[in-house]
Amino acid sequence: RGPSVLGTKVDEPDAGEEEEEEAAGDDGAPEGEAAGDAGEGGDDGACALEDMDDWGEMYANPLHVRFTQDKIHPFFYRRGPIVNVLPKIRPVMRMGDDELDDGTLEDGEAVVELVPPFSPIHCLRKGEELWSLDNRRLYAMQLAAMELWPQPCRIRLLCRDRLPRHKLKTQYRKFKTTSEGTAVNICARYQQFDTWSWFDRAVEVEWFTLSQRIGSLLLAFEVVPVVGALLFRTGLTGFASRAPLVAGFVLAFCLDLLRQRVPAIERRLAELHVQAIIDGEVSPWSPGWRRVRQAAFRLWGGEEDPNAGPMSPLQVSAAMVVALLLLLPYTLGVARARLRSSLLSIWLGVACVLAVQLGA
Known part of the structure; x- marks a missing residue:
């Protein structure tokens, strides 16, 4: 009996079991991959496919590589x-002007x-898609x-583009993904x-971050009218x-309730992000803005979420739509007619630009 996974005892694969299950074509069987040296007897069959000269070396994002098994x-x-x-x-940081860079990065x-x-993952190239022959290694790299x-x-x-002919029988059985x-x-x-899917995991992370940002915005617009009423x-x-303050509070409360009752909206935004x-399409934080964020966290306390990256254009547009809706009651409720007209013109201008951007 092997160690436990998630509190459940599982059988650790052995060589005899592996050969037996491979002969039966069981996709759930171990692929024979080892996390150590390629020369050990338990290493996976993919490492012994061909000599190194028959495989082309390349660099790719592990999230772009596909599994061949279910x-x-x-x-x-x-x-x-x-x-x-x-x-x-x-994790090793590489720069385009680094001496160790292989030329695949721009300056x-x-x-x-x-x-x-462990040794590199072996892949088959089908057009622009990469299919892994070492699925457990790919799983580990995607987790990292x-x-x-x-x-x-x-x-x-x-x-490489195709499997060697004498390895088709042993390796082609892996291509059973649905x-x-x-x-x-x-x-x-x-x-x-x-069940592992890096895309679903990334959506969960971005969904949580987006929900926090929208929630903070709505909370601010729920607190402001209370302070204004006082x-x-x-x-x-x-x-x-007090009508604009009441209308602003009710609108913020309704939008907050809507996003909680209909989470599919935020999830869809997270998927697109x-x-x-x-x-x-999303650029990383600039060094200057990153220093400002770090200073703000040190001043106000708390820890910066490492997964909270920049917002995509679609998320920025969605946040702007929410902000414009929340600002509308206050814009219409200004007592001075000239100031109200100026603020309303600014509001309409921003709304028109946003509508054109979303339409494009």
Whole structure:
């Protein structure tokens, strides 16, 4: 009996069991991958496919590589659980002007290179898609990449366009994915532990971050009218009555209730944001703005969320829509006609620009 995973005892794969299950074509069987040296007898068959000269070396984001199986074993052969390998994967920052750069980065471009304790993943290239032959290693690398999300990462791969003819029978059986290689089940025999999809994990992270940001905005607009109502008799609010304050509070409360009752809206925004990050449409924080954020956290206390990266254009537009709706009652409630007209013109101008941007 092997160690426990999520509190459940599982059978650790052995060589005899592996050969028997491979002969039966069980996708849930171990692939024979080892987390150590490639020369050990328990290493995976992919490492012994061909000589190194027959594989082309390349660098790619591990999140862009697809699984070829629906199920993988939660253990490396003779190496224990896959999750125990994660602390051994070293993140190394590479710059485009670094002496160690292989020329794949532009000048000034930064990326985190993940250096694993095992040999590179072997992949097959189908057009622009990369399909992994070492699915458990890919799972480990994707876990490591998600710990650094949303920072871009890359790993070293060995790639070729087709399998050697004498290896078609042993390796082609792995191509049984039904999720287009985007998800994989972590299971051992009849025990299901987890279903992994880096996209779903990234959506959860970005959904939580977006929910916090929108929630903070709505909370501010729920507190402001209460403070304004207390200061109304002093004449500092600039309103002729309390109606704008009441309308603003009710509107903020209704929007907050709507986002809690219909979470699909925020989730869809998070999905589009994740896709924008993968497509390179979201730029990282500038060094100056990062220093300002760090100073603010030191001043007000609290810890900065490492996963809270910049907002995509769509998220910025959504936040602007919410802010414009919340500002409308206060704009219409200003007592001075000239000031109210000026503020309303500004509001309409921003709304028109936002509408054109969303329409494009």
